[in-house]
Amino acid sequence: VGGGVVWLRQQPGRLLVRWHGSPGSPPHLRRYLGADQPLAAVERALARERVIRRLLPQTSGIGLMRQDPWECLVSFVVSAFNNIPKIQRSIQALARGFGEPIADGQAGGSDAGPADWTFPCPERLAEASLPALRRCLLGYRARYVRDIARLVADRTVDLDALSRLPLEEARCALRELPGVGEKVAECVLLFGLGRDEAFPVDVWVKRAVERWYFRGRSQTPRAIGTWARERFGRLAGYAQQHLFAGARWAGLA
């Protein structure tokens, strides 16, 4: 996070934090974790809705992360048609192979080199070879990652500027990028650009909405997204988080 390393341990009623690699306090950690959001008020509002109200006992406390837009974009491009353990390995391999070493505080083997690496900058990924990227288990996504990195590195695309655009314009701009479809675009809007109205429809959310709102009737992801953004408005992103967590908790198959 912000060029440093943060360790978190959640305990009942508190969060233990340890960090190193960046001077002073961890950068905007509260914002990064979404811990600066008025969750109590959000959940009070969402509880007016019958399905979310029923999920809340299991899902209460979930917030929206505010990742760096660049890291968020690449991560979700990697996530498409993939599974979470492999996504994690890919991200770690990218950092190990193309990121900057983070000065070791004290832990970790000093003989084995740096234990931690930053997420790679666009410039480094833009000049990476496809085989080198494929060694990060990216598969056919290697080309997407490299081409997106080039667009950002040569300033054709300005991710930070997207957050100041009207929602629909930012959405369309993201969809222009190779490997970015509706779902990934919504994820970047939500977790990277701070647009709480975004509503990504992945397989879990699709199952949840079909089961709990459409009596098990199949709907297209597009239709679900449109429907949800209308129904939940400015809190759609939060609603999505609770539906996602609820679906996984309920083990929807």
Add this chain to the structure above:
DNA sequence: GTGGATCCTAAGTT
């Protein structure tokens, strides 16, 4: 019960 071939799925996009 073990081992390997095969199939299937997984935070979708082209």
Add this chain to the structure above:
DNA sequence: AAACTTAGGATCC
């Protein structure tokens, strides 16, 4: 609308 990287689990000899 089929094809797509890759790994891990499920099923079947």
